[in-house]
Amino acid sequence: MAIHKISVTVNGTAHSAEVESRLLLVxxxxxxxxxxxxxxxxDTSHCGACTVLLDGEAVKSCTVLAVQADGAKVTTVEGLExxxxxxxxxxxxxxxxxLQCGYCTPGMMMTSVAxxxxxxxxxxxxxxxxxxxxxxxCTGYVNIVKAVQYAAEKMR
Amino acid sequence: MIPAAFDYHRPSSLDEAVALLARxxxxxxxxxxxxxxxxxLKLRLGSFAHLVDIGKIPGLDYIKEDGGFLKIGAMTRQATxxxxxxxxxxxxxxxxxxxxxxxxxxxxxxxxxGNVANGDPGNDQPAIMIxxxxxxxxxxxxxxxxxxxxxxxxxxxxxxxxxxxxxxxxRIPVPPARSGGAYAKLKRKVGDFAAAAAAVQVTLDAxxxxxxxxIALTNAGPTPVEASExxxxxxxxxxxxxxxxxxxxxxxAKCAPSADRRGSVEYKKEMARVMVMRALTKAVARAGxx
Numbered sequence: 439m440a441i442h443k444i445s446v447t448v449n450g451t452a453h454s455a456e457v458e459s460r461l462l463l464v465x466x467x468x469x470x471x472x473x474x475x476x477x478x479x480x481d482t483s484h485c486g487a488c489t490v491l492l493d494g495e496a497v498k499s500c501t502v503l504a505v506q507a508d509g510a511k512v513t514t515v516e517g518l519e520x521x522x523x524x525x526x527x528x529x530x531x532x533x534x535x536x537l538q539c540g541y542c543t544p545g546m547m548m549t550s551v552a553x554x555x556x557x558x559x560x561x562x563x564x565x566x567x568x569x570x571x572x573x574x575x576c577t578g579y580v581n582i583v584k585a586v587q588y589a590a591e592k593m594r
Numbered sequence: 595m596i597p598a599a600f601d602y603h604r605p606s607s608l609d610e611a612v613a614l615l616a617r618x619x620x621x622x623x624x625x626x627x628x629x630x631x632x633x634x635l636k637l638r639l640g641s642f643a644h645l646v647d648i649g650k651i652p653g654l655d656y657i658k659e660d661g662g663f664l665k666i667g668a669m670t671r672q673a674t675x676x677x678x679x680x681x682x683x684x685x686x687x688x689x690x691x692x693x694x695x696x697x698x699x700x701x702x703x704x705x706x707x708g709n710v711a712n713g714d715p716g717n718d719q720p721a722i723m724i725x726x727x728x729x730x731x732x733x734x735x736x737x738x739x740x741x742x743x744x745x746x747x748x749x750x751x752x753x754x755x756x757x758x759x760x761x762x763x764x765r766i767p768v769p770p771a772r773s774g775g776a777y778a779k780l781k782r783k784v785g786d787f788a789a790a791a792a793a794v795q796v797t798l799d800a801x802x803x804x805x806x807x808x809i810a811l812t813n814a815g816p817t818p819v820e821a822s823e824x825x826x827x828x829x830x831x832x833x834x835x836x837x838x839x840x841x842x843x844x845x846x847a848k849c850a851p852s853a854d855r856r857g858s859v860e861y862k863k864e865m866a867r868v869m870v871m872r873a874l875t876k877a878v879a880r881a882g883x884x
Contacts, residue, residue, distance in 0.1 A: 440599060440600075440601050440602075442602065458599070459599070459600055459601060459602035459645070460596060460597045460598070460599055460600060460635075462596070462636075465596075481595050481636070482595075482633055482636070482637070483629065483632075483633055483700060484785055486697075486699055489699060495673075495702045495703075496698070496699050496702060497699055497702050497703050498699050498700065498703075500636075501628060501629060501632045501633065501636075501700075501703070502628065502632075502703070503602070503628070503632070505602050505604075506628070506647065506649065508604075549698075549699065567693075567698065568698055570697050570698055570784040570785075571696070571697025571698050571699035571700060571784065571785065572699070
């Protein structure tokens, strides 16, 4: 079949939609749901700007079909803030100047959130390895690492 | 980028998946983690009328030692292998390689079955399956069959898989005592394929001489390259710098890489030699030798 009915829970809200087989998850998120916080960078699964959580795992949504997310829970950067309060990772990126142009930031933060779910006390090396699939061309990563460390401390 | 249109199928059993492949023949392609296939479709390097997604078929995601074999299900994600205590225990080449495949986000989706069945000589796990003497379990319309990993690769993106067959399991013999393995990979950056990489597995006898050895290389030709002569040169010898260097030289001579952005043919052959040397040195140490 070329058209599929899917149900996806995005940031806690259930969505049902008809999608073409070839529709990418990132396009579903940005163009159907109008959640444009998730960015498209390289579009070739290198840069990680499109990173979202798919059933809790950080994945590159430019390289997942929307139909593959049928039945899954997706979290995007818009889902991090709760009740008007920034997620500690968002706060860390603000406090530690973890961004300049901001293009990689949503993906960078989603990967960091997934890291801190698995590892409450990551070393600098753990953080650098975790974000190895997220490219930032501005900061040199130093402040990104500090931002994640800030969040880790805050969440402990 | 948007792939060309295709029909998507999500079978809930292997039988159903095989029937879909049998019905659609060459027009169908198995979708596993999708980390190689979706970029191919998006870049329009290839197109298929039908994708058969095996991701929701139960029972294809496992790592277990059973009946003298390490069995890994085709849908097992790279991230799962990376965290596996069993793999870390005595399947060193596999444990070395997984953190060097693509990047952590890709490893959250990518599967060992996809890596092994894809037929891209740049994939890391084919050479490891060859070095570990794995049998690849294939399921098709006519039932199940096993193919030795070193008989599986027929050419650039060409494998022993029939049009109606699915790779379901990697079956790796449990290494005997005094065994060690290693994978050494040279790449330019995270996410890159190997400029050169070597998978090795050795078993020593009680006196410390090599009883069994296997060497296979990644990205050293249109298929993974098994360096049997190089491996044989080690048999019966207590491995030292000289015997290891000699084997590495023989292995490099077997390589036929092509020049690309990762380097010239000469450079890649030289790096293949160095990777074999490093991997052998590590494997011998892990086997309890010098």
